[in-house]
Amino acid sequence: MSDTGNEKAIALKDLSDQELIGLYRQGNKSIIDQLLQRYQSRVYRLAYGILRNPQDAEEVIQEVFLRVFQKLDSFKGESAFSSWLYRVAVNTTFMKIREKRGTDVLALEEVEKMLEEEINKAGGSDWARRPDDELLSEEAIKIITGAMEKLPDEFKIIITLRDLEGLSTEEVGQLLGLSPAAVKSRLHRARLFLRKRLGEFYHQIFEGE
Amino acid sequence: MTEISCDQISQRLVDFVEGELDPEKSAEVKAHLEKCDFCQALLETYLKTIFILKRVNQVEPPPEMVIRLRKYLWSKLNL
Numbered sequence: 001m002s003d004t005g006n007e008k009a010i011a012l013k014d015l016s017d018q019e020l021i022g023l024y025r026q027g028n029k030s031i032i033d034q035l036l037q038r039y040q041s042r043v044y045r046l047a048y049g050i051l052r053n054p055q056d057a058e059e060v061i062q063e064v065f066l067r068v069f070q071k072l073d074s075f076k077g078e079s080a081f082s083s084w085l086y087r088v089a090v091n092t093t094f095m096k097i098r099e100k101r102g103t104d105v106l107a108l109e110e111v112e113k114m115l116e117e118e119i120n121k122a123g124g125s126d127w128a129r130r131p132d133d134e135l136l137s138e139e140a141i142k143i144i145t146g147a148m149e150k151l152p153d154e155f156k157i158i159i160t161l162r163d164l165e166g167l168s169t170e171e172v173g174q175l176l177g178l179s180p181a182a183v184k185s186r187l188h189r190a191r192l193f194l195r196k197r198l199g200e201f202y203h204q205i206f207e208g209e
Numbered sequence: 210m211t212e213i214s215c216d217q218i219s220q221r222l223v224d225f226v227e228g229e230l231d232p233e234k235s236a237e238v239k240a241h242l243e244k245c246d247f248c249q250a251l252l253e254t255y256l257k258t259i260f261i262l263k264r265v266n267q268v269e270p271p272p273e274m275v276i277r278l279r280k281y282l283w284s285k286l287n288l
Binding site: 029032033036040041044045048054057058061062065066069070126127128129130132135136140141144145148159163164169184185187188191192194195198199 | 219222223224227249250253254255257258259260261262263264265268269270271274275277278279281282285286288
Protein backbone atom coordinates (compact mmCIF):
# COMPACT_ATOMS: atom_id res chain seq x y z
CA MET A 1 0.00 0.00 0.00
CA SER A 2 1.24 3.52 -0.76
CA ASP A 3 1.90 6.07 1.97
CA THR A 4 -1.27 7.86 0.98
CA GLY A 5 -3.22 4.60 1.23
CA ASN A 6 -1.79 3.92 4.68
CA GLU A 7 -2.60 7.43 5.84
CA LYS A 8 -6.16 7.02 4.55
CA ALA A 9 -6.60 3.71 6.35
CA ILE A 10 -5.24 5.15 9.58
CA ALA A 11 -7.43 8.20 9.24
CA LEU A 12 -10.61 6.14 8.76
CA LYS A 13 -9.69 3.91 11.67
CA ASP A 14 -9.42 6.94 13.93
CA LEU A 15 -12.79 8.43 13.01
CA SER A 16 -15.91 8.01 15.11
CA ASP A 17 -18.89 6.10 13.72
CA GLN A 18 -20.74 9.37 13.27
CA GLU A 19 -17.85 10.88 11.33
CA LEU A 20 -17.69 7.83 9.08
CA ILE A 21 -21.43 8.11 8.38
CA GLY A 22 -20.88 11.77 7.51
CA LEU A 23 -18.31 10.71 4.92
CA TYR A 24 -20.72 8.10 3.55
CA ARG A 25 -23.30 10.81 2.98
CA GLN A 26 -20.71 12.78 1.06
CA GLY A 27 -20.34 9.80 -1.27
CA ASN A 28 -17.45 7.93 0.33
CA LYS A 29 -18.88 4.41 0.24
CA SER A 30 -15.57 2.83 1.23
CA ILE A 31 -16.28 3.62 4.87
CA ILE A 32 -18.55 0.58 4.81
CA ASP A 33 -15.45 -1.58 5.13
CA GLN A 34 -14.45 0.29 8.25
CA LEU A 35 -17.88 -0.14 9.85
CA LEU A 36 -17.86 -3.83 8.91
CA GLN A 37 -14.47 -4.27 10.51
CA ARG A 38 -15.69 -2.63 13.67
CA TYR A 39 -18.94 -4.51 14.06
CA GLN A 40 -19.05 -7.72 12.03
CA SER A 41 -17.67 -9.85 14.88
CA ARG A 42 -20.10 -8.46 17.43
CA VAL A 43 -23.11 -8.93 15.18
CA TYR A 44 -21.97 -12.44 14.29
CA ARG A 45 -21.44 -13.38 17.94
CA LEU A 46 -24.85 -12.04 18.84
CA ALA A 47 -26.59 -13.99 16.06
CA TYR A 48 -24.52 -17.13 16.57
CA GLY A 49 -24.90 -16.94 20.34
CA ILE A 50 -28.64 -17.16 19.98
CA LEU A 51 -29.14 -19.24 16.87
CA ARG A 52 -26.18 -21.61 17.45
CA ASN A 53 -25.97 -22.32 13.76
CA PRO A 54 -23.31 -20.76 11.50
CA GLN A 55 -25.51 -20.73 8.40
CA ASP A 56 -28.39 -18.99 10.18
CA ALA A 57 -25.94 -16.55 11.76
CA GLU A 58 -24.51 -15.78 8.32
CA GLU A 59 -27.97 -15.06 6.91
CA VAL A 60 -28.66 -12.77 9.83
CA ILE A 61 -25.38 -10.87 9.57
CA GLN A 62 -25.98 -10.29 5.83
CA GLU A 63 -29.51 -9.08 6.41
CA VAL A 64 -28.47 -6.83 9.30
CA PHE A 65 -25.71 -5.01 7.47
CA LEU A 66 -27.76 -4.73 4.28
CA ARG A 67 -30.65 -3.11 6.16
CA VAL A 68 -28.34 -0.81 8.08
CA PHE A 69 -26.33 0.33 5.07
CA GLN A 70 -29.47 0.83 2.98
CA LYS A 71 -30.75 3.18 5.67
CA LEU A 72 -27.47 4.83 6.52
CA ASP A 73 -28.41 7.98 4.60
CA SER A 74 -31.48 8.48 6.76
CA PHE A 75 -29.79 7.59 10.07
CA LYS A 76 -30.38 10.64 12.22
CA GLY A 77 -27.89 9.83 14.93
CA GLU A 78 -30.41 10.26 17.75
CA SER A 79 -28.91 7.15 19.29
CA ALA A 80 -25.41 5.78 18.84
CA PHE A 81 -24.81 3.90 15.60
CA SER A 82 -23.83 0.81 17.62
CA SER A 83 -27.17 0.88 19.51
CA TRP A 84 -29.10 1.17 16.28
CA LEU A 85 -27.08 -1.64 14.72
CA TYR A 86 -27.64 -3.83 17.76
CA ARG A 87 -31.38 -3.14 17.64
CA VAL A 88 -31.51 -4.19 13.99
CA ALA A 89 -29.40 -7.27 14.84
CA VAL A 90 -31.69 -8.28 17.71
CA ASN A 91 -34.82 -7.79 15.59
CA THR A 92 -33.38 -9.70 12.65
CA THR A 93 -32.26 -12.52 14.92
CA PHE A 94 -35.73 -12.73 16.44
CA MET A 95 -37.24 -12.79 12.96
CA LYS A 96 -35.00 -15.74 12.14
CA ILE A 97 -36.05 -17.47 15.35
CA ARG A 98 -39.72 -17.01 14.48
CA GLU A 99 -39.10 -18.27 10.96
CA LYS A 100 -37.49 -21.42 12.37
CA ARG A 101 -39.91 -21.96 15.20
CA GLY A 102 -42.99 -21.76 13.03
CA THR A 103 -46.08 -21.84 15.22
CA ASP A 104 -44.48 -23.95 17.92
CA VAL A 105 -44.01 -21.08 20.34
CA LEU A 106 -44.18 -21.58 24.07
CA ALA A 107 -45.78 -18.86 26.15
CA LEU A 108 -43.10 -17.01 28.07
CA GLU A 109 -44.84 -17.75 31.38
CA GLU A 110 -44.70 -21.44 30.54
CA VAL A 111 -41.00 -21.20 29.75
CA GLU A 112 -40.31 -19.30 32.96
CA LYS A 113 -42.15 -21.95 34.99
CA MET A 114 -40.12 -24.70 33.37
CA LEU A 115 -36.89 -22.89 34.16
CA GLU A 116 -37.97 -22.32 37.73
CA GLU A 117 -38.68 -26.02 38.19
CA GLU A 118 -35.29 -26.94 36.73
CA ILE A 119 -33.48 -24.50 38.98
CA ASN A 120 -35.29 -25.60 42.10
CA LYS A 121 -34.43 -29.27 41.68
CA ALA A 122 -31.65 -30.27 44.04
CA GLY A 123 -28.31 -29.36 42.49
CA GLY A 124 -24.83 -29.76 43.92
CA SER A 125 -22.59 -26.89 44.94
CA ASP A 126 -19.70 -29.23 45.67
CA TRP A 127 -17.58 -27.53 43.02
CA ALA A 128 -17.63 -24.16 44.73
CA ARG A 129 -14.06 -24.28 46.01
CA ARG A 130 -12.52 -25.95 42.98
CA PRO A 131 -9.77 -23.86 41.37
CA ASP A 132 -10.64 -22.25 38.05
CA ASP A 133 -8.13 -24.29 36.06
CA GLU A 134 -9.89 -27.50 37.16
CA LEU A 135 -13.22 -26.11 36.11
CA LEU A 136 -12.32 -24.52 32.84
CA SER A 137 -11.98 -27.57 30.64
CA GLU A 138 -13.06 -27.97 27.04
CA GLU A 139 -15.73 -30.36 28.27
CA ALA A 140 -17.09 -27.75 30.67
CA ILE A 141 -17.30 -25.25 27.84
CA LYS A 142 -19.21 -27.85 25.84
CA ILE A 143 -21.60 -28.43 28.75
CA ILE A 144 -22.35 -24.76 29.16
CA THR A 145 -22.68 -24.30 25.40
CA GLY A 146 -25.11 -27.24 25.30
CA ALA A 147 -27.05 -25.80 28.23
CA MET A 148 -27.15 -22.42 26.47
CA GLU A 149 -28.75 -24.11 23.48
CA LYS A 150 -31.50 -25.47 25.69
CA LEU A 151 -32.28 -22.06 27.11
CA PRO A 152 -35.37 -20.40 25.68
CA ASP A 153 -34.44 -17.65 23.23
CA GLU A 154 -35.85 -14.93 25.48
CA PHE A 155 -33.25 -15.91 28.09
CA LYS A 156 -30.47 -16.78 25.69
CA ILE A 157 -30.50 -13.32 24.18
CA ILE A 158 -30.16 -11.68 27.58
CA ILE A 159 -27.24 -13.91 28.60
CA THR A 160 -25.60 -13.23 25.23
CA LEU A 161 -25.97 -9.46 25.37
CA ARG A 162 -25.26 -9.08 29.07
CA ASP A 163 -22.67 -11.69 29.98
CA LEU A 164 -21.00 -12.44 26.66
CA GLU A 165 -21.13 -9.03 24.97
CA GLY A 166 -20.90 -6.99 28.14
CA LEU A 167 -23.81 -4.61 27.56
CA SER A 168 -25.27 -2.97 30.64
CA THR A 169 -28.63 -3.99 32.07
CA GLU A 170 -30.10 -0.68 30.88
CA GLU A 171 -28.77 -1.15 27.34
CA VAL A 172 -30.19 -4.67 27.16
CA GLY A 173 -33.53 -3.41 28.47
CA GLN A 174 -33.67 -0.67 25.85
CA LEU A 175 -32.80 -3.08 23.05
CA LEU A 176 -35.41 -5.62 24.08
CA GLY A 177 -38.08 -3.25 25.34
CA LEU A 178 -37.83 -4.65 28.87
CA SER A 179 -37.53 -2.96 32.24
CA PRO A 180 -34.18 -3.32 34.04
CA ALA A 181 -35.98 -5.47 36.63
CA ALA A 182 -37.22 -7.85 33.93
CA VAL A 183 -33.74 -8.07 32.41
CA LYS A 184 -32.21 -8.86 35.78
CA SER A 185 -34.86 -11.43 36.59
CA ARG A 186 -34.33 -13.34 33.34
CA LEU A 187 -30.56 -12.98 33.58
CA HIS A 188 -30.58 -14.38 37.09
CA ARG A 189 -32.74 -17.38 36.20
CA ALA A 190 -30.69 -18.12 33.10
CA ARG A 191 -27.46 -18.02 35.13
CA LEU A 192 -28.98 -20.30 37.77
CA PHE A 193 -30.08 -22.71 35.08
CA LEU A 194 -26.56 -22.82 33.59
CA ARG A 195 -25.02 -23.10 37.04
CA LYS A 196 -27.20 -26.10 37.74
CA ARG A 197 -26.14 -27.84 34.53
CA LEU A 198 -22.49 -27.17 35.34
CA GLY A 199 -23.04 -28.45 38.88
CA GLU A 200 -24.43 -31.73 37.57
CA PHE A 201 -21.46 -32.09 35.26
CA TYR A 202 -18.81 -31.33 37.91
CA HIS A 203 -20.55 -33.59 40.40
CA GLN A 204 -20.05 -36.51 38.01
CA ILE A 205 -16.45 -35.52 37.31
CA PHE A 206 -15.35 -35.08 40.92
CA GLU A 207 -17.59 -37.76 42.44
CA GLY A 208 -14.91 -40.42 42.82
CA GLU A 209 -12.35 -38.14 44.51
CA MET B 210 -29.66 -4.99 60.66
CA THR B 211 -32.49 -7.24 59.44
CA GLU B 212 -31.72 -10.92 59.09
CA ILE B 213 -32.60 -12.22 55.68
CA SER B 214 -33.48 -15.70 54.40
CA CYS B 215 -31.72 -17.91 51.83
CA ASP B 216 -34.55 -17.14 49.36
CA GLN B 217 -33.88 -13.43 49.72
CA ILE B 218 -30.18 -14.04 49.07
CA SER B 219 -31.00 -15.68 45.77
CA GLN B 220 -33.25 -12.76 44.82
CA ARG B 221 -30.54 -10.23 45.63
CA LEU B 222 -27.67 -12.13 44.07
CA VAL B 223 -27.86 -10.53 40.63
CA ASP B 224 -27.56 -7.03 42.12
CA PHE B 225 -25.02 -8.11 44.73
CA VAL B 226 -22.52 -9.46 42.22
CA GLU B 227 -22.87 -6.30 40.12
CA GLY B 228 -22.34 -4.11 43.19
CA GLU B 229 -25.74 -2.55 42.62
CA LEU B 230 -27.25 -3.19 46.03
CA ASP B 231 -27.58 -0.28 48.42
CA PRO B 232 -25.12 -0.47 51.35
CA GLU B 233 -27.72 -1.63 53.87
CA LYS B 234 -28.98 -4.51 51.73
CA SER B 235 -25.45 -5.42 50.74
CA ALA B 236 -24.45 -5.63 54.43
CA GLU B 237 -27.43 -7.92 55.07
CA VAL B 238 -26.28 -10.22 52.27
CA LYS B 239 -22.70 -10.27 53.58
CA ALA B 240 -23.87 -11.02 57.12
CA HIS B 241 -26.00 -13.91 55.87
CA LEU B 242 -23.17 -15.28 53.70
CA GLU B 243 -20.81 -15.33 56.66
CA LYS B 244 -22.96 -17.84 58.50
CA CYS B 245 -24.60 -19.77 55.67
CA ASP B 246 -22.39 -22.26 53.83
CA PHE B 247 -25.20 -23.07 51.41
CA CYS B 248 -25.52 -19.47 50.20
CA GLN B 249 -21.76 -18.98 50.22
CA ALA B 250 -21.48 -21.96 47.86
CA LEU B 251 -24.32 -20.55 45.79
CA LEU B 252 -22.47 -17.25 45.43
CA GLU B 253 -19.17 -18.93 44.54
CA THR B 254 -20.71 -21.23 41.95
CA TYR B 255 -22.79 -18.37 40.57
CA LEU B 256 -19.64 -16.31 40.04
CA LYS B 257 -17.79 -19.28 38.54
CA THR B 258 -20.69 -19.87 36.15
CA ILE B 259 -20.40 -16.29 34.90
CA PHE B 260 -16.62 -16.75 34.63
CA ILE B 261 -16.98 -19.91 32.51
CA LEU B 262 -19.81 -18.36 30.51
CA LYS B 263 -17.55 -15.52 29.44
CA ARG B 264 -15.24 -18.07 27.82
CA VAL B 265 -18.06 -19.34 25.63
CA ASN B 266 -18.87 -17.81 22.32
CA GLN B 267 -15.52 -16.18 21.72
CA VAL B 268 -16.25 -16.97 18.10
CA GLU B 269 -15.21 -14.83 15.19
CA PRO B 270 -16.94 -14.96 11.83
CA PRO B 271 -14.97 -17.37 9.61
CA PRO B 272 -12.79 -15.47 7.08
CA GLU B 273 -14.67 -16.98 4.10
CA MET B 274 -17.93 -15.75 5.62
CA VAL B 275 -16.51 -12.24 5.89
CA ILE B 276 -15.56 -12.37 2.21
CA ARG B 277 -19.06 -13.58 1.28
CA LEU B 278 -20.60 -10.84 3.43
CA ARG B 279 -18.64 -8.14 1.68
CA LYS B 280 -19.46 -9.55 -1.78
CA TYR B 281 -23.13 -9.81 -0.85
CA LEU B 282 -23.30 -6.23 0.37
CA TRP B 283 -21.38 -4.84 -2.55
CA SER B 284 -23.72 -6.53 -5.03
CA LYS B 285 -26.92 -5.60 -3.17
CA LEU B 286 -25.83 -2.01 -2.63
CA ASN B 287 -24.58 -1.66 -6.21
CA LEU B 288 -21.16 -0.51 -5.08
